[in-house]
Amino acid sequence: MDFDTIAAISTPLGEGAIAIVRLSGDDAVNIAAQIFKGQNLTEVKSHTIHYGKIIDPESDELLEEVMVSVMRAPKTFTRQDVIEINCHGGLASVNRLLELVLHLGARLAEPGEFTKRAFLNGRIDLSQAEAVMDLIRAKTDKAMKVAVKQLDGKLSRLISQLRQDLIETVAHVEVNIDYPEYDDVEEMTEQLMLEKTKYVYSEIERLLTMARQGKILREGISTAIIGRPNVGKSSLMNTLVQENKAIVTDIPGTTRDIIEEYVNVRGVPLRLVDTAGIRETDDIVEKIGVERSRQVLKEADLILLVLNGNEALTDQDRQLFDLIKNMQAIVLINKTDLVQLIDRNEVNLLADEHQVVATALVEEAGIDQLEQAIADTFFAGQLEGSDLSYVSNVRHIQLLRQALQALDDAIHAIADGMPMDLIQIDVTRTWQLLGEIVGDTVHESLIDQLFSQFCLGK
Ligand code: GDP
């Protein structure tokens, strides 16, 4: 493949004291050497860093003190010659530097083009490339860890193993079709096929279960606060937002027509969703009805049900308990600073397996326990401990679902005694779908689309 030399500022603009201009391509070293006053970069050893000054070769004007890293192919991120110029100037001088290298023949990189080159040159596979993208966007430490794990290639290895299993199965079937006279072989292969497909099926199911966790980490746990009017829902929302540093949301291209607040509760990214105007109308149940609340709740990953400890339970409270059955939910008994008229035994009974936390939001009491309950709900022995990478990518999840469906078709076909060549089609399709996750069978346009989502300079 033919590659020109690309360049971009690879540090966030306007942030941090050091900025990096990165170049990749055959001319990278040459271009850098023309503007660098210090050692001759074309003669230095690979993977070395050099102190020197940047000069404008046309005016001889001295621009900046810099550190330049020289990394020659193939042991680089893009598998091409890579130059990184570290300078500590502000925005203007970094831009000037970029302009210089563009003037000398480099081309401004498209978003994600460095990573795209790494992919096209076989340095990383697609799921790793996407992990880089997640890494750039990761919002909390824990989300970051998941992205790092995926970058490791664990997901890729697992997927590749599953594909290997499938292709071997298909090979068996082919033997069957080509040599139908071996009756006893056919019997054995069908059994084997059922075993293999069922095994792969359960592995994909496992990945999908973890995918939910991964998605949650990236996008935030969609959290709905519900309760009768006046129990303290707004107070809860305000307390959570004030107590926890709001997370900066910078996901490009997402339109938000509902009001959301991102908060980071002990590493758990919560997206407090003000769906259907929970904040405006307050009494979601009364004003929009139980039916509508059900809809709102269906889209939430976590429900915080607030009760008023200062009043006896009402039927409306009990209805809300009904709504949160089989959902991730935490029950708050609020206003514990006042006389307690609520029947705690009944609350515990209704709460069933949900955690119950006592709070007095006006006094900010019980917040610690609530936050601990939230952390427990999402991280209890699930994130730590497990060494499997999490599937945190929407495209991966869709492909896994389709693969699961195709396999399900295959398993049914086997059970129904369908001819082997038909079954083979479903198995092959599963193999293809899994291949799209690691980039084996993806189309050119999809690749372009994916990489254009990256931040510039990555
Ligand atoms: P919402 O209607 O459920 O959103 O409830 P609000 O958050 O608007 O609170 C209703 C009223 O209860 C306000 O006057 C709050 O100050 C008050 N309130 C909220 N939490 C507590 C609490 O823990 N103790 C007491 N005594 N009052 C509270």
Ligand code: ZN
């Ligand atoms: Zn309110």
